[in-house]
Amino acid sequence: MRVRRYLYTLILSSLAATCVYMIDLGYFHYIPLVAVTIILIVCYAIFAIPVQVFLNRNPKKFNFKYLFIYSFVSFLVWYIFAITNNADDVFSVFGNATIYFYSITFAAIFWFWDSVFLQIKSNKEKV
Template identity: 30%
Template sequence: MRMFLPVFNYVCMLILSVITATFVYTLLFIPAEAGFGYVEMTSLLMLIAYVVFATPIQLVLHRHPKRFRGRDLLVYFLAAWMVCSALALWIDYGLVVFISYKVYLFSFCSALIYWVLNSVFLMKNRS
């Protein structure tokens, strides 16, 4: 059973990251009259983004693990900003993405959420 503990910790961290990032995204971007379907779809897209983009970065950064390292936060922020900007350009949000504070704020919040929960859940016994 002890061998499943890292997997359980990763799943807990991923679920909490998705829930928190979805909440932040809902506050920033989704209009008040939108239905629950927006939240469900946003959660699914957050999960995919965290698994596809953040997990490989996390695996590289965990070669020399250290809790709450600022460099890791910077790497997560840059990756989140690139993904958010690319998605915004892809869905025809336009070049406004580079001057919109919401994209930067959401990128930083999603990186901060993942960084904090990663340090709490996955680096519990490491220094």
């Protein structure tokens, strides 16, 4: 049951982030939509799911501390991708507003779906 909730979070976060990305690009077609969704599923699975598993040890719905943690990890991932594409100027990335926009937006999307599906206390704790 828990694995299904992780999959729901992963898929819905990827679809929502893809829509944001495509709207920002102004290029909304089927093939790039599928490709970007698959790329985001892989990225979320590699980088966000481990953080999510760690945070689910103490579940709290819509906790802003969790949003901050997701945003920080998201920024690190975007930063790593940015410097691998332009290794000449490592510090120019900090002046790029697009990195901040995507890292915060993608983290907020994942945080939302994580809170909806996984930040649920067990039945023992509810009583």
